Amino acid sequence: xxxxxxxSEVTAVEGAxxxxxxxxxxxxxxxxxxxxxxxxxAPTFLSYNxxxxxxxxxxxxxxxxxxxxxxxxxxxxxxxxxxxxYFCAPGNTGGFKTIFGAGTRLFVKA
Amino acid sequence: xxxxxxSSRYLVKRxxxxxxxxxxxDMDHENMFWYRQDPGLGLRLIYFxxxxxxxEKGDIPEGYSVSREKKERFxxxxxxxxxxxxxxxxxASSLSADSINSPLHFGNGTRLTVT
Numbered sequence: 216x217x218x219x220x221x222x223s224e225v226t227a228v229e230g231a232x233x234x235x236x237x238x239x240x241x242x243x244x245x246x247x248x249x250x251x252x253x254x255x256x257a258p259t260f261l262s263y264n265x266x267x268x269x270x271x272x273x274x275x276x277x278x279x280x281x282x283x284x285x286x287x288x289x290x291x292x293x294x295x296x297x298x299x300x301y302f303c304a305p306g307n308t309g310g311f312k313t314i315f316g317a318g319t320r321l322f323v324k325a
Numbered sequence: 326x327x328x329x330x331x332s333s334r335y336l337v338k339r340x341x342x343x344x345x346x347x348x349x350x351d352m353d354h355e356n357m358f359w360y361r362q363d364p365g366l367g368l369r370l371i372y373f374x375x376x377x378x379x380x381e382k383g384d385i386p387e388g389y390s391v392s393r394e395k396k397e398r399f400x401x402x403x404x405x406x407x408x409x410x411x412x413x414x415x416x417a418s419s420l421s422a423d424s425i426n427s428p429l430h431f432g433n434g435t436r437l438t439v440t
Contacts, residue, residue, distance in 0.1 A: 248428060257329075257415065258368070260428035302367065312383065313429060315360070315368035 217241040219316035221303055226322040227293055235288045235319045237303030247279050247286045248304040248313060258302060261288070290321075298323045328352070329432035331416050337438045344403040346435050348416030356419040357399035358429065359383075359391065361412040368415065374399055406439045413437075 218240045227233040237247070246265040250258040264270050264279035264286060276289040290297055300318040332347035350357065356375050360368040360383075370383030372391040380391050388410060392400045399418075403410055414435045420427035 250429075257431035257433050258429070259431070263428065312370055312373065314370075317365055317367040 217314060219303065219305065219314060221301075221316055221319045223317065224320045224322070226324065228324050229293055229295060231293050232289065232291050233293060233321065235290075235301050235303075235321070237286045237288075237316075239284050239286075239303070239305040239314075241305050241314060244281070244284075244305055246306050247277070248306065249275075249277050249288045250302045250304060250315075251299050252302065252318070253299045261301075293323050295323050295325065297321060329416055329418055329430050331414075331432040331435050333435050334433065335436050335438075337440065338403075338406050339440055340407060342403075342406050342439075344406050344437065344439075346401040346403075346414055346416075346437070348399045348401070348432055349397050350399075350416075350418040350430070351397065352418070352420075352430075353396065354418035354420055354430070355396070356427075357393065358417040358419075359389075359399065359401045360415045360417065361385070362415055362434070363412050371401065406437075408439050411437060411439045 221237045248263045249261040251261050252258040262277040264277050269278045274291045279286045300320050302315050302318040304313045304315050306313045329350045338344050358373040359371040362368045369385050371389050372383050374380045374393040377396050390402045416432040417429040419429050
């Protein structure tokens with residue numbers, strides 16, 4: 216079967232660093248993507264990890280450990296506009312489907 | 326920039342009606358997807374297509390069908406709408422079948438209410 220776990224909510228203050236963890240179980244795994252969705256908006260792609268290690272894109276970094284079936288999204292220098300839902304999305308080789316869970320709702324406080 | 330356009334932002338239909346949700350992408354993407362998004366359940370894949378006239382079932386295809394007659398257009402059909410199909414429907418596209426890591430580009434969604 217397949218499963219995906221990430222915290223439902225995280226709260227942090229402006230300027231802080233926050234880490235959103237993701238554990239997954241899926242057959243034919245080939246990579247882990249992260250998406251951001253603001254209320255009322257469309258999910259937008261943030262990052263992708265195919266290999267173990269850290270990928271950095273500005274204030275956002277994403278990490279993957281394939282052996283642990285684990286990844287995280289790290290957001291630095293938090294801004295109010297980072298308040299959104301964040302989805303980790305493992306992809307499998309079965310027809311290129313990307314699997315989404317319920318996501319993590321991030322609240323950034325002043 | 327890729328643009329994925331869904332024909333309606335809000336739609337209200339009656340139980341038993343046949344409903345068509347249309348999606349068009351303008352970047353010659355091969356793959357197209359339909360998801361539904363419900364609170365606490367995230368995005369769940371209904372159907373996807375990796376080529377014209379090709380379709381594959383996702384995780385929750387029951388009660389839905391799809392049509393892809395042209396590369397840029399992917400339609401979701403509710404043959405007989407039911408109240409449990411009230412949801413936000415998101416269409417997405419991605420580049421090609423060879424680029425297994427190509428990101429999904431989403432439309433803004435259609436909020437369907439079935440009464």
